[in-house]
Amino acid sequence: MSALQELTNISSTVFNPAIKSWKEAGNKVAGYVCTYVPEEIIYAAGILPYRLRPAGCTETTEADVYLHHINCSYVRSCLEYGLGGNFEFLDGLVFDNGCDHSRRLYDLWRETVHYDRPFMLYFLQVPHKVTDESIAFFRDDIAKFKDDIEKHFGVEITESKLRNAIAVYNETRSLLKRIYDLRQRERPPISGAECLNVVVAGTATPKDEYNQLLKRLLEEIQQREGISNYRARLMIVGSLLDDPAYVNIIEELGGLVVTDGLCFGSRCFWKPVESGDDLLLDLAKSYLEHPPCPRMVNTPSKRLDFVRDMVEMFEVDGIIFEHIRYCDIWGGEYYFLGNKLKELGIPVLALEKEYAIGSTEQLRTRVEAFLETIGG
Amino acid sequence: MEKKGNLLEQIADLDTARRNHIAEKYPEMLWRFEMTAKYYQRVAKAKETGEHLAWTNFAMVPEVFWAMDIIPVVVEGICSLTCQTPQQATKYIDVAEVFVPDYLCSANKTAIGAIHAGAVPPPDIMVNPSAPCDSGLMTYPLLAELYKNMSYFCIDVPYFRDERAYQYIAGELRQLMSFLEEKTGRKLDLDKLRQTVQNSSVAHDWMLRGWKLTEAIPCPVRSTDMIQDSGLLMIFAGTPELIDYAKMRYQTTKETADKKESGIGEEKIRLVWTYGVPVYDYSFYRWLEREYGAISIPGQNIFDVNVLADIDDNSDYDTILRALAEKVTFMPMSRECGGPWEYFVDRTLDICKRYKADAAIFGGHIACKHSWAIAQLVKARLYDELGIPALNIELDVFDPRMTDLDTLKAKFDDFLAML
Numbered sequence: 083m084s085a086l087q088e089l090t091n092i093s094s095t096v097f098n099p100a101i102k103s104w105k106e107a108g109n110k111v112a113g114y115v116c117t118y119v120p121e122e123i124i125y126a127a128g129i130l131p132y133r134l135r136p137a138g139c140t141e142t143t144e145a146d147v148y149l150h151h152i153n154c155s156y157v158r159s160c161l162e163y164g165l166g167g168n169f170e171f172l173d174g175l176v177f178d179n180g181c182d183h184s185r186r187l188y189d190l191w192r193e194t195v196h197y198d199r200p201f202m203l204y205f206l207q208v209p210h211k212v213t214d215e216s217i218a219f220f221r222d223d224i225a226k227f228k229d230d231i232e233k234h235f236g237v238e239i240t241e242s243k244l245r246n247a248i249a250v251y252n253e254t255r256s257l258l259k260r261i262y263d264l265r266q267r268e269r270p271p272i273s274g275a276e277c278l279n280v281v282v283a284g285t286a287t288p289k290d291e292y293n294q295l296l297k298r299l300l301e302e303i304q305q306r307e308g309i310s311n312y313r314a315r316l317m318i319v320g321s322l323l324d325d326p327a328y329v330n331i332i333e334e335l336g337g338l339v340v341t342d343g344l345c346f347g348s349r350c351f352w353k354p355v356e357s358g359d360d361l362l363l364d365l366a367k368s369y370l371e372h373p374p375c376p377r378m379v380n381t382p383s384k385r386l387d388f389v390r391d392m393v394e395m396f397e398v399d400g401i402i403f404e405h406i407r408y409c410d411i412w413g414g415e416y417y418f419l420g421n422k423l424k425e426l427g428i429p430v431l432a433l434e435k436e437y438a439i440g441s442t443e444q445l446r447t448r449v450e451a452f453l454e455t456i457g458g
Numbered sequence: 459m460e461k462k463g464n465l466l467e468q469i470a471d472l473d474t475a476r477r478n479h480i481a482e483k484y485p486e487m488l489w490r491f492e493m494t495a496k497y498y499q500r501v502a503k504a505k506e507t508g509e510h511l512a513w514t515n516f517a518m519v520p521e522v523f524w525a526m527d528i529i530p531v532v533v534e535g536i537c538s539l540t541c542q543t544p545q546q547a548t549k550y551i552d553v554a555e556v557f558v559p560d561y562l563c564s565a566n567k568t569a570i571g572a573i574h575a576g577a578v579p580p581p582d583i584m585v586n587p588s589a590p591c592d593s594g595l596m597t598y599p600l601l602a603e604l605y606k607n608m609s610y611f612c613i614d615v616p617y618f619r620d621e622r623a624y625q626y627i628a629g630e631l632r633q634l635m636s637f638l639e640e641k642t643g644r645k646l647d648l649d650k651l652r653q654t655v656q657n658s659s660v661a662h663d664w665m666l667r668g669w670k671l672t673e674a675i676p677c678p679v680r681s682t683d684m685i686q687d688s689g690l691l692m693i694f695a696g697t698p699e700l701i702d703y704a705k706m707r708y709q710t711t712k713e714t715a716d717k718k719e720s721g722i723g724e725e726k727i728r729l730v731w732t733y734g735v736p737v738y739d740y741s742f743y744r745w746l747e748r749e750y751g752a753i754s755i756p757g758q759n760i761f762d763v764n765v766l767a768d769i770d771d772n773s774d775y776d777t778i779l780r781a782l783a784e785k786v787t788f789m790p791m792s793r794e795c796g797g798p799w800e801y802f803v804d805r806t807l808d809i810c811k812r813y814k815a816d817a818a819i820f821g822g823h824i825a826c827k828h829s830w831a832i833a834q835l836v837k838a839r840l841y842d843e844l845g846i847p848a849l850n851i852e853l854d855v856f857d858p859r860m861t862d863l864d865t866l867k868a869k870f871d872d873f874l875a876m877l
Contacts (some may be wrong), residue, residue, distance in 0.1 A: 183828075210588040211588075213633075413559035
């Protein structure tokens with residue numbers, strides 16, 4: 083089986099083959115909701131970090147008993163799967179104050195999803211600013227997170243284990259970046275949908291195994307002729323998007339997605355963690371400084387620069403800005419970023435969506451019109 | 459009244475007209491309207507007089523602005539006044555929705571729309587805390603962006619309330635003071651800051667004493683009195699005028715309480731509003747009082763403690779900032795909604811107990827994702843622990859189009875019949 087097929091198999095299900103093997107070997111899995119949670123701490127504890135992803139959830143009947151329709155469909159889907167036992171393989175779950183929706187998921191999980199075994203529910207508070215003080219504050223919270231994991235799971239996270247975790251994760255970041263670099267070519271060897279499969283798989287696979295798959299993937303796709311039958315080179319920017327089928331719809335119409343500004347994408351791996359003497363401080367700094375989600379205040383120019391640099395590097399013809407309905411953070415962001423990109427002469431299509439793809443016709447019509455507008 | 463142009467001038471004219479009406483018809487109540495009328499005139503004339511204006515948020519501590527001779531303008535306050543002239547508020551909300559999603563908070567949309575419509579002049583500074591909600595978190599940088607090169611500062615508020623958080627926020631406030639110094643070209647006068655915080659503490663003490671009296675049955679004030687008072691604390695805390703107001707409020711409340719009289723006629727039902735209260739039409743509360751003898755206790759608008767009480771003439775800068783930092787976390791809505799749901803439910807249970815609620819009303823502002831997410835949990839706890847029913851009602855506290863007055867009344871007819 084090709085590396086791409088293996089990675090696609092991993093990303094296409096919740097309880098994927100990699101997790102199954104991991105659990106069968108008697109290992110633990112800890113979920114997390116947002117990319118501001120430093121995975122390295124979990125990995126260094128010998129636990130598999132798993133980004134919570136209710137793939138395939140199309141109804142939220144049970145979750146809607148508690149959540150309101152103005153709560154985002156990602157969070158409602160997560161709770162639905164939690165209540166339905168779809169995440170039974172988890173041994174812990176880490177939430178943070180990424181947004182108003184996800185922070186309440188922590189409360190609801192504690193009150194409504196019950197376990198008859200030890201289960202670690204944790205909340206990591208993440209500052210909204212990047213300053214020396216906020217980095218120090220976050221460092222202390224990461225230290226407490228580390229201590230609590232050690233206590234709960236009866237493990238020790240030594241400095242060498244943490245240093246190794248950072249090295250492994252940096253290798254992942256480097257490999258993913260190399261894959262993205264190939265997409266700068268005139269004929270990218272991998273489509274946007276395939277690439278999203280690859281990145282998503284990395285959030286649900288032991289990283290050592292994943293890195294091997296990425297190396298194989300790099301070799302495989304180098305051999306490819308590359309994709310040339312596209313109408314325009316696109317970048318997707320926005321809130322949580324983990325469904326390759328969504329990107330596939332865009333690509334079927336001829337818009338090749340060559341890069342992204344997604345948390346299930348470039349924003350989670352673009353910058354390596356630079357390690358020095360205080361690894362917890364290094365993690366705090368790196369995670370707060372990674373290409374920002376608009377939840378981070380005082381970062382609009384950084385966000386714009388990140389997208390603009392991507393546009394230049396990947397020779398992007400247009401941007402698709404997607405966000406899940408009722409997300410104040412990304413809904414508001416479009417007002418800022420959309421205007422700025424238009425001022426720069428970069429075409430933008432804004433799409434509001436739900437977590438699960440429903441009717442695709444409207445999406446097809448709008449993308450088709452956008453491609454025509456930008457001359458594709 | 460000038461119809462086109464400056465919204466702040468229109469608000470000032472409206473408030474002055476109200477003050478003049480009261481002066482003519484009910485002079486004994488003039489003390490309640492004097493302070494805001496003067497304030498809005500001052501806000502409207504700030505550009506002429508050269509005073510600095512800071513647009514800020516209801517969960518911010520206004521003392522820092524008054525201490526720097528900056529006039530704080532609470533954006534949500536503008537909305538709550540504007541929406542009492544329905545065509546005005548909805549007009550700006552509609553303008554905003556051309557640019558931003560309809561599900562942002564209407565208070566924020568009113569400000570965004572008014573700026574887009576060219577209806578408000580730019581302030582000098584914008585300051586907001588990161589709590590309690592994403593809509594507010596996103597709006598202020600957007601507003602700053604709308605007014606090109608607007609000076610903007612965000613106070614980062616941690617999720618959990620503890621000493622470490624207070625020290626962190628105190629550091630944020632220290633940076634804010636430097637920011638205000640830089641933007642105004644004025645040096646912070648520590649004596650003035652200390653005096654301002656002491657003023658605030660005295661006013662809070664009087665207000666807390668007054669609120670304590672409102673726990674009595676019958677309640678000695680009207681529903682709207684308590685709703686309006688919290689808004690005043692959000693703007694005027696730190697001013698000597700608020701001390702006079704709070705003292706008068708206490709005295710008048712005490713007179714009624716001593717006679718064991720009700721502020722609403724015969725009190726038959728006590729409703730504790732556990733979240734938002736609609737402010738687009740205050741006649742609604744009068745209707746509840748008249749038709750059902752129902753007093754509305756705006757639970758979220760009531761302050762519980764005076765965290766500035768220990769500030770005295772010897773308090774140093776660090777101590778003052780530490781106290782103000784704690785106050786940031788105790789501001790209504792931040793207090794309940796800016797952290798885990800226990801903050802919300804524990805206080806809700808407490809205030810329902812203190813006020814001996816017959817029923818709880820969750821006025822679910824339709825933009826508040828964080829509070830709607832736990833509304834059912836809170837309702838269940840209220841029933842399980844206190845045995846009281848709760849009505850969870852969808853509304854927009856500023857925009858009557860979401861749930862108009864007739865619909866609101868119909869829902870209460872049904873709910874109160876059940877009681």
